[in-house]
Amino acid sequence: MQPPSRTAKADPKSSPPSERKRKRPRASEETPRNQTVDSLFSGQQKQIGNDLPASTSRKRVKSETEQLSTPQSKLARAAMYSFSSRSPAANGNGVIDLTNGTPSSSPQARRASGASKGRGGINSHTGAKKLVVKNLKQNTGWNSKAYLERIREQLDAALSIIFNQGQDGFSKEDLYRGVENVCKQGGASTLFSRLESQCRQHVERDMRDALLEKASADNVTVLKAVLAEWATWKEQMATIRAIFFFLDRSYLLSSSKPTLSELTPQLFRDVIFNADSLKPKTIDGACDLVAGDRMQQPEIDQDLFRQAVDLFHDLQVYGAFFEPQFLGTTQQYVSEWSDNLIVEKTLPQYVSLAESFIATEMARCEEFALDTSTRRELLTLLEDHLVARKETDLTEYEPLAALLDNNAMSDLTALYALLDRRRLGDKLRPPFAKWVDETGTSIVFKQNEDDMVVQLLSLKRRLDATWKSAFAQNESIGHGLRESFEAFINKTKKGEATWGTDNTKVGEMIAKYVDQLLRGGAKAIPEVLTARRASSITAPNQAALQKAVEAAEENNEDQEVDEDAEINIQLDQVLDLFRFLHGKAVFEAFYKKDLARRLLMARSASADAERSMLARLKTECGAGFTQNLEQMFKDVELAREEMQSYKARLEDRVGYEKGKNVDLNVNILSSAAWPTYPHIPVVIPANVKRAIDDFELHYKSKHTGRKLDWKHALAHCQMRVKFDKGYKELVVSSFQAVVLLLFNGVKPDEHVTYSHILTETGLPEKEVKRTLQSLACAKLRPLTKHPKSKDIAPTDTFTINTTFDHPKFRIKINQVQLKETQEENKETHIRVAEDRNFECQAAVVRILKSRKTIGHQELVSETIKATVSRGVLAVADIKRNIERLIEKDYMEREEGGMYSYIA
Structure with missing residues (x-):
């Protein structure tokens, strides 16, 4: 057996031996056995601090602390760990007990002892020694169950205060440390179960029962009460989460249980929102707020709807419950509103109100941060009722x-x-x-x-x-x-x-x-x-x-x-x-x-x-359309060159004096390119006739085999006329000039009869009337008609209008020549219609040549396609032209409504 050992206790803050002897505690002040090491050290530190005089400054304490590191302190520490000198052989089994006895405290003794042992410091006359180190830790008497129970009681008291909407009476820091200690001791699961149970009891007993008493009120009132309880519940859970933060972070995050931030809406949703008498009124209350806003009710609280939307988002019931109800009420309202509006308002008013309504609904979605799914479904709903279903009316x-x-x-x-x-x-x-x-x-x-x-x-x-x-x-x-x-x-x-x-x-x-x-x-x-x-x-x-x-x-x-x-x-x-x-x-x-x-x-x-x-x-x-038009321009250019050649030849004649003869200009036109004009007989003045004959001789001498056909109706000339207020130069047509020349040598008051003009001019009666009307009944009147009227009668007489005046010297009176007559208009239309008939017949013949045999309907459609560029022909006209071709033996009928080409 080993001898009983003694445990040496060392003071971590050693002092000189004299002070150690003074500070040694009495028997009644012995430290209890169940005290922990930390409390022991803390008690000693407090004792050291209490032994210092009250007036001792911080510098003095520091100096005394520094004295512990002096050589004297080292000697004191060596003395404290010294053992009595006992022969190693005193222990029968050869075990050296470091706790029993004290080795030589003198250095000289230790050196002498070492020298006697030899160079190795080991007694060669003894065997191996066994060193035994005893544990200095003492068993404590700390009761973990009692500590946990005390923490739970403190937490329960704090939760009771929080649920009663109090904030004083407890220390959050102490409670947080307590929760941390409980979690470290393995009580996290039990602690969360107690917390969840207490929170559920509070929500059921204190919140739900109070709200159920108000469930009979209107929807908006119930919504306000629910929102108030939700705000209170979030504040309470914020405080609880601060206390149980260590539990939330260290245990709940890694477990399958909900965190405290998840538990907050979960309890409220399961206990309060899902109550049969509260859920429909809460949702309908939010929808009633929107309906009131659509009716522009001034008492509607916009912030209340925003809080309701946030509540539905927080409880995660927005898409499952609020959105369908919101869209359903909106659909009912829009359907009735649009049906009444399309009847009562005009089309522009309906369009304006519909666009304004859609813009307002979309602005509400933006303002209250409704989900994108709600915006999309709402816009589809509005467009369906306001646009798609009103398509016929719009x-x-x-x-x-x-x-x-x-x-x-x-x-x-x-x-x-x-x-x-x-x-x-x-x-x-x-x-x-x-x-x-x-x-x-x-x-x-x-x-x-x-x-x-x-x-x-x-x-x-x-x-x-x-x-x-x-x-x-x-x-x-x-x-x-x-x-x-x-x-x-x-x-x-x-x-x-x-x-x-x-x-x-x-x-x-x-x-x-x-x-x-x-x-x-x-x-x-x-x-x-x-x-x-x-x-x-x-x-x-x-x-x-x-x-x-x-x-x-x-x-x-x-x-x-x-x-x-x-x-x-x-x-x-x-x-x-x-x-x-x-x-x-x-x-x-x-x-x-x-x-x-x-x-x-x-x-x-x-x-x-x-x-x-x-x-x-x-x-x-295309070029074919303008071929004749281009030829007309070429003819005018060629005629200008021809006149230059003719006038140069006249100037070369002996006895020709410029200005005394008629200044003649002639346009030679090709009859194929120009329109056809009727021949109108007229008596040409002698001097004009001589000039015309002279030019014709000149032209035939240059171009043999050509015949000139004079169109006097298209001619115009310039005449110098003397009136009482001076000379004027009149631009008139050839027919007007022939009529005015009859008044040469006539006295101003002498009347010229209509019959005389008709005989002397040789013009048809229609042209005579038309010409006299342009000279005596138009805006510019070089002649005066007797009696005055708009129409020309055979009994009328004419005189020179000596008072004729105009600010310009050169005056155009031949406007009638530029105007188209009804006869000309009729002739043009009839000629175009006949040409189209010829084109139709030519198209039918071409189609029959290529097809040999063709049905009636197909022939008509092919003819229309072939002639559409020149004008759409009526089906009756096409039938008429087919009959003409049958009469001319270009084609014949066959059985079955078919036509065949006769070669």
Whole structure:
């Protein structure tokens, strides 16, 4: 057996032996056995601190502490761990007990002892020694269960205070340390179970029961109460989470149990929100707030709805409960509201209110941070009820026609934008096309044809602006616009305007409008069609258009458009109308006649404009369309060269004096390229007759085998006339000149009878009346008619108007020569109709040659396709031409409604 050992206790803060003897505690002050090492050390530290005088400064304490590191302190420490000198052999089993006895405290003794042992310091006469170190730790008597129970009691008391909405009476730091110690001792699971149970009891007993008493109130009141309890519950759980933070971070995060932040909404949702009497009223209360806001009730609290949305998000019931209910109530409201609105309001009012309602609903979603799914579903719902289900009402013809008649661009833009929300903008094509067709047809078949082209151009400009601005250049609506425009512009109606033919009147009027532009230049352009004007004569809403025009003029007041540019712009616009024409033969016939007048009478305002229009027609219709027109220009150039050669020959003659003879200018025209003109007999004055005969001899001497056919109706001349107020130079037609020459040598008061003029001029009676009317009944009257009236009668007499006066020296009176007569108009229409019949017959023969045998319906359709470029033929006209070809033995009928070609 080992001898009993003694344990040596060392004071961690050693002091000199004298002070150690003074500070040794008495028997009654012995440390209890169950005291821990930390408390022991802390007690000793307190004792040291208490032994210091009260007036001892910090420096003094530091100096005394530093004394512990002196050599004396080292000696004291060595003395404290010294052992009594006992022979190692005293222990029978050879074990050295370091706790029993004290080795020699003298260094000399230790050196002597070491020297006696030899160099190795080991007694060679003894065996191996065994060292035994006894444990200095003493068993404590700490009771962990009692400590845990005390912590739980403190936590329960603190939770009771928190649930009663108190904040004092406990230390959060102490409670946090207690929770930490409990968790470190392995009591985290039990601690969370107690906490969850107490929280659930509080929510059920203190919160839910109080809310159930208010469940009979209205929805908004119940919602307010629930929100108040939720706010209180979040504050309480924030305090609880601060105390149990160590439990939350160290245990709950890594376990399958909910964290405290998850437990907060979970308990409230399971206990309070899911209560049968509270959940529907809470959700309906939020929906009632929205309904009140839609009704613009001033007492609605906007913050309350925002808090309700946050509650639904926090409880994670937004998508499951609130969103369906919110969308359901919205659908019911929008359905009733839109049905009543479409009946009570006009179309523009409905569109405006619908757009405003959609914008308000989307703004509410943004303001209260509703989910994107809610915004998407809400927008779909609104567009479905306000747009898709009202498609028929929004695309009715009558309200849309009213907007188009008033040129309400803003309303049309809003209407299209509303429909385009559901890609229904194309649905405006049928009513828009119908309006275009009806409006254009009324222009084409109106009684007053003088401004037809101006109105068509204005309508085209309006429609293009509407399509670009209001309808956002919708492709389908654009196709409908072009198809409708093409349909009405080619409509034909047999009547007086076309002399019973199927010719289109639009082609004739376009040709005459071009003639007006090329004769008058930029001054002939109507004000409504100039480049700096945007109004339309077909738009009744002139006030709004005038504002737009003034704004455009302010923006462009420094930008002047020259005349050539103006004419080119107008020609391009006319060409837009020309492209829609099917019956281009009518335009060609009238344009050719008007061009001939302009060239022969030198009435073109600009040669560049003439050639520019010819180039446009050639590009649009091909070289074959303009072949004769180009030949007309060549004939004029060749005639000018011919006259230069003739005048040079006259000057070479002996006895020729310039100025005394008639200054003759002749245009040699090829009959194939120019229009056909009727021969009108007239008695030519002798001096003019001599000049004509002389030129004819000259021309035949150069060109043998050619015959000249003089067209005096196309001639014009300049006459010098003396009136009382002086000489004037009159530009008149050849017929007018022949009539005026009859008044040479006649006294001012001498009357010339109608019958005398008819006999002397040799003109037909119709031409005589027409000529006298232009000289005596027009705005400029070199002759005076007796008696005064607008019509010419055989009993009328005429005298020279000696009082005739005009500010200009050179005056044009031959305007009647430029005007087309009804006979000429009728002749042109009839000739075009006959040419189209010939074209139809030629097309039928070509088709039969290639097909040999063909059915009736197929032959008619193929004929229409072949002749559509020159004008659409009526089916009745095609049948009539087929009958003529059968009579001429070009084709024959066969059984089954078939036709065959006869070679």
